[in-house]
Amino acid sequence: xxxxxxxxxxxxxxxxxxxxxxxxxxxxxxxxxxxxxxxxxxxxxxxxxxxxxxxxxxxxxxxxxxxxxxxxxxxxxxxxxxxxxxxxxxxxxxxx
Numbered sequence: 001x002x003x004x005x006x007x008x009x010x011x012x013x014x015x016x017x018x019x020x021x022x023x024x025x026x027x028x029x030x031x032x033x034x035x036x037x038x039x040x041x042x043x044x045x046x047x048x049x050x051x052x053x054x055x056x057x058x059x060x061x062x063x064x065x066x067x068x069x070x071x072x073x074x075x076x077x078x079x080x081x082x083x084x085x086x087x088x089x090x091x092x093x094x095x096x
Contacts (some may be wrong), residue, residue: 003058006018008060008079012081013060013080014078015081016079016085017079020057020079020085022085023058024092026088027094028094028095028096029093029095030050030093030095031050031095032049032050033041033045033048033049033050034048034053036049038051038074040072042068044065044068045062046058046062046065046066047059047079050092050093052093053075054073054074054075054090054093054095055074055076055091055092056075056076057077057088059079060078060079060080063078075088075091
């Protein structure tokens with residue numbers, strides 16, 4: 001998840017990413033993917049996603065990709081200062 005930090009200069013988004021990292025650090029969740037597309041009827045590029053869990057995160061400048069994935073059976077979130085890590089990780093599969 002820390003791979004997302006250099007992709008934004010928005011201070012509030014960076015704070016939220018750090019909260020997500022902290023929340024997930026003590027629990028063995030499915031490993032997220034970065035720099036990969038989701039292949040559905042079209043290729044969709046979230047900024048970070050958990051494939052088995054069907055959870056995807058998008059930076060605010062990725063709204064078009066967010067809108068494209070929302071029509072499928074995925075939990076999609078735009079990273080904003082209001083995004084609660086519990087909401088995201090409620091749907092991410094715990095492994096181990």
